[in-house]
Amino acid sequence: MVSIALVTPWGKNIRCGIKTYCEKLAHALAQQGVDVYIVRLPRFGFKSAAIIRDVAERIPYKDVDLVHVSHEYGLYQNFDKTFFLTLKAAGKPIVTTMHAVGKWDVDPGIAAVSSKVIVHNQFCRRRFHFPNTAIIPHGAELVDVPDTKVAKKTLGIATGVPVVGYLGFISSYKGLETLIKAMVKVEKAGLLIAG
Structure with a gap:
């Protein structure tokens, strides 16, 4: 063994x-x-x-x-x-x-x-x-995902708006400030940070 x-x-x-x-x-x-x-x-x-x-x-x-x-x-x-x-x-x-x-x-x-x-x-x-x-690819648990329209409605996001998402622990070294600054330049899109 x-x-x-x-x-x-x-x-x-x-x-x-x-x-x-x-x-x-x-x-x-x-x-x-x-x-x-x-x-x-x-x-x-x-x-x-x-x-x-x-x-x-x-x-x-x-x-x-x-x-x-x-x-x-x-x-x-x-x-x-x-x-x-x-x-x-x-x-x-x-x-x-x-x-x-x-x-x-x-x-x-x-x-x-x-x-x-x-x-x-x-x-x-x-x-x-x-x-x-x-x-060796990083594993992930599979979960049931709600319909995109339902999820956006639940979060108060208009259904026609494309959304870029960040999911993970929020720490200073992750570069989220850079992501936020970059997203300001993207017209007609939202940013969802969930940590």
Whole structure:
């Protein structure tokens, strides 16, 4: 049986897209007979090299076959190198899922220590252009969607107005200010931000 340490934000009251992604990943892996050990990475608050190193040192290396890291730059607050070098020293294979790409001072180091790097789409694959990278599309839960006219009426939007939508957590690094400024230039269209 395969055993995986999954390094991720975790906790009952943590609102984080990566945590939700990893909950579903852990459940799906367990259904396939994989033993999953959750190693909690603090989502919020001050971080230091010592805190990040402690997370890496809490991984039960003797009990796992590989370490899976769900990575997003803000989670490590520029201590990515400390974290990944501590992981590498343990000698276990590392699989890293990059939930964002494009920090040229960080990405090469992650690619160098990871046995495999996962990105979610072609755009990210082009930007994270290292040979050990594979695409696994981001999953999504299917839900019943109301008729467009009914949905617009419910939201008080005229049925003839095209709408651009943003759905997700609202955070300063997501670039919503840019989206809003761009939409001002689009005539006869609405913008719906739901987070």
